[in-house]
Amino acid sequence: MKRILGIELRRSSALVIGLLFVVASLAMLYLMSGPWQNGSAEWTTEWTASAMWQRYLLLFSWPFVLGAGAVQGLRDHRSGVGELMASVPKPRWHRIAVLCGAVGIGLGSGALVTFLVGAVQVSFHGAYFSFGWLPILLVGLLALVASFWAGMAVASLAPYLLTPPLMTAFGFAAVILLLSTPGSGTVADGAVPYRVGLLSPAMNGPSDAFTTVAASVDVGQAVWFAGLGATAFALLAARSVRGRLVALLPVLVGVAVALPILPTDKATAYPVDADAAAPVCAEGLPKVCVTTVEQSLLSTVAGPGRAALALLAKLPDAPTSVQQTTVHQPQGGGVRYDPSTVPFDSNDYLWKPVSGLTPLTPEELKTSFLAGAGTRTCLGSREEWDQRYVRERAARTVAAAWLAGQYHPLPGRSAQYANADVDRLGLSAWNALRALPEPEQLRRVMALRSAALRCDGDLLDVLASGGAR
Amino acid sequence: MTGKEDDMARTVSASEVAPTTYAWEIKAEGLVVKAGRRRAVNGLDLSMGVGVHGLLGPNGAGKTTFIRALATIARPSDGALELFGEDVRRARDLRQVRRRIGYLPQQFGYYRRFTVREFVEYLAWLKEMPKQDVPGAVQRAIERVGLADRADDKMKTLSGGMVRRAGIAQAIVNDPAVLLLDEPTAGLDPAQRMQFRELLHELRADTCVVVSTHLVEDVAAACTDVALIDEGQLVFQGTVADLAAAGTGSDVGDSDTERGYSALLANHRRPV
Numbered sequence: 001m002k003r004i005l006g007i008e009l010r011r012s013s014a015l016v017i018g019l020l021f022v023v024a025s026l027a028m029l030y031l032m033s034g035p036w037q038n039g040s041a042e043w044t045t046e047w048t049a050s051a052m053w054q055r056y057l058l059l060f061s062w063p064f065v066l067g068a069g070a071v072q073g074l075r076d077h078r079s080g081v082g083e084l085m086a087s088v089p090k091p092r093w094h095r096i097a098v099l100c101g102a103v104g105i106g107l108g109s110g111a112l113v114t115f116l117v118g119a120v121q122v123s124f125h126g127a128y129f130s131f132g133w134l135p136i137l138l139v140g141l142l143a144l145v146a147s148f149w150a151g152m153a154v155a156s157l158a159p160y161l162l163t164p165p166l167m168t169a170f171g172f173a174a175v176i177l178l179l180s181t182p183g184s185g186t187v188a189d190g191a192v193p194y195r196v197g198l199l200s201p202a203m204n205g206p207s208d209a210f211t212t213v214a215a216s217v218d219v220g221q222a223v224w225f226a227g228l229g230a231t232a233f234a235l236l237a238a239r240s241v242r243g244r245l246v247a248l249l250p251v252l253v254g255v256a257v258a259l260p261i262l263p264t265d266k267a268t269a270y271p272v273d274a275d276a277a278a279p280v281c282a283e284g285l286p287k288v289c290v291t292t293v294e295q296s297l298l299s300t301v302a303g304p305g306r307a308a309l310a311l312l313a314k315l316p317d318a319p320t321s322v323q324q325t326t327v328h329q330p331q332g333g334g335v336r337y338d339p340s341t342v343p344f345d346s347n348d349y350l351w352k353p354v355s356g357l358t359p360l361t362p363e364e365l366k367t368s369f370l371a372g373a374g375t376r377t378c379l380g381s382r383e384e385w386d387q388r389y390v391r392e393r394a395a396r397t398v399a400a401a402w403l404a405g406q407y408h409p410l411p412g413r414s415a416q417y418a419n420a421d422v423d424r425l426g427l428s429a430w431n432a433l434r435a436l437p438e439p440e441q442l443r444r445v446m447a448l449r450s451a452a453l454r455c456d457g458d459l460l461d462v463l464a465s466g467g468a469r
Numbered sequence: 470m471t472g473k474e475d476d477m478a479r480t481v482s483a484s485e486v487a488p489t490t491y492a493w494e495i496k497a498e499g500l501v502v503k504a505g506r507r508r509a510v511n512g513l514d515l516s517m518g519v520g521v522h523g524l525l526g527p528n529g530a531g532k533t534t535f536i537r538a539l540a541t542i543a544r545p546s547d548g549a550l551e552l553f554g555e556d557v558r559r560a561r562d563l564r565q566v567r568r569r570i571g572y573l574p575q576q577f578g579y580y581r582r583f584t585v586r587e588f589v590e591y592l593a594w595l596k597e598m599p600k601q602d603v604p605g606a607v608q609r610a611i612e613r614v615g616l617a618d619r620a621d622d623k624m625k626t627l628s629g630g631m632v633r634r635a636g637i638a639q640a641i642v643n644d645p646a647v648l649l650l651d652e653p654t655a656g657l658d659p660a661q662r663m664q665f666r667e668l669l670h671e672l673r674a675d676t677c678v679v680v681s682t683h684l685v686e687d688v689a690a691a692c693t694d695v696a697l698i699d700e701g702q703l704v705f706q707g708t709v710a711d712l713a714a715a716g717t718g719s720d721v722g723d724s725d726t727e728r729g730y731s732a733l734l735a736n737h738r739r740p741v
Binding site for chain 2: 080095
């Protein structure tokens, strides 16, 4: 049996497919420019993110896995061994089991090696460690192997030359359809309910280092892919029409069990990992805290954060701490938060340089904490191209300038084309504000701050008029 | 080392030394086997014991269907078929029977990327041979068909005749008590045919070999016994000498056996 497994490993497509999987995956990870190598959580810097990005890339590789399975599934038909195999005493499923085992080992090793390449880099990066990546990886392995078997099963039932390319085409159609959940922004937005979309082997890439995958997603997907694998195996082993019909049961049961388990919205499916997001604060007061995964930011943020808090203290009801937030600005904007903190989101355009290659200077960091008098932007990521963005940013810059006593453009690399417009509006508003009597200046900045906290009205208008009394 | 010495050294299982409880390895009575809708074997009565039996008949006579029934692939639809005294139609589990059968199909399919040794070993595994016997049995089978020098070459690099011999190697690897060879000499050159006949000579002492062919001279040279079937029924069973004696100078053929073959067939087909 071990010897036969060895023969199948060498002579089936098992090792070739494993090798191809490694090469194709690494080629995508290294050669293609994508969020996995320039986003907030890269595949080489965080454990969970690494596993999630590799699941994300199944979007491209999974359809080919189906097709490769179909190629392997054609072997018996192409070699015409049916007659000989029908005469042997050993039950058919033994033979199928060894072949399925061999391709499982080959493909599984390919996926493991790919993960290890990321894991080694992550461990050298000194990243926050938890076992959050393990279920993501294991479910991915299960999905790959079950899908390869499914390709084999389909090809053994429909042994035609066109079956492998059709399986690949079907795979692409399936992943694209499953992507089209409500709010996905794809062409067929809302074509499938959110929980049905989670049946896809490919998952969302993480938007930050503390995003993880809900246990319900892991369990639901594991059940469904286990059902798929069991059906594929049973189809391959079955010799009668009745056997094949019975073989369909596991996948039907798998889907029926999985769907109620799977979550119905993105926030539940990809929650914040509470341990990874737990605050780590700098020693002493006032409080400056970052998330555990991004602890390394603390030394950078602490000094400028405290300097900003000291300047903000001249406002009535001033915020008393600087905290990294795990709630990102939604596309539509407008996030509520505790007004006693100055929240910063390491995903914001303002913060991208912090984890990027060109770090902000402490002075620039301080300015960014002072922006909008210690408030968050109210605009979503979709609105960067908007005139509203220019006006809000100008107003936020003026508030920071008033607190610091000097006009500095806000730091940040995105939307630089708008900087000239921002400064033109900002400088004239800054001059107008300075011309007012001191108490009125304070009143205007307070009005701006409270409008920014409520995300209500145009901040530049508020600054010019003093807002509604 | 020769094959004979290997034979002496190999372990003998209990089932091999147990006394047989049946008179014939193969026994068919009124056997009907369908190929599709056609009754390709149609009321065949035939018994075969140890020895080499040539299964002769024109194309479409039902030779292949009969062999497939013997290989327990085609299910008989009527009559009785016993292998080793076991009724194949009633047997709950054919595994025991199948372990003692070797089969070379007419269209011998194989995995192209396997080496000869790997393919024969794979079949030995499928035939549920005891694990410890496999490597020796594989080597012996490959040597007996004269493929020892190509044992570690991939199947796809073999010529047609070599593939046929590899097919014979997998059929004999489990030392079957019933060896079914459907057109085994197709694609073999004269030297290889001679070697094949020698192999049959070796086997005939302890094996029931059924060689299906439509080449009469193969039978004349290597078989102890001939069964001639036509239209799914037994026309003649006897020795090669009996076959030769059945013909007269007026029958079609280049040799006595061929003339006997023609005479028996013509006689069978003559309307009564």
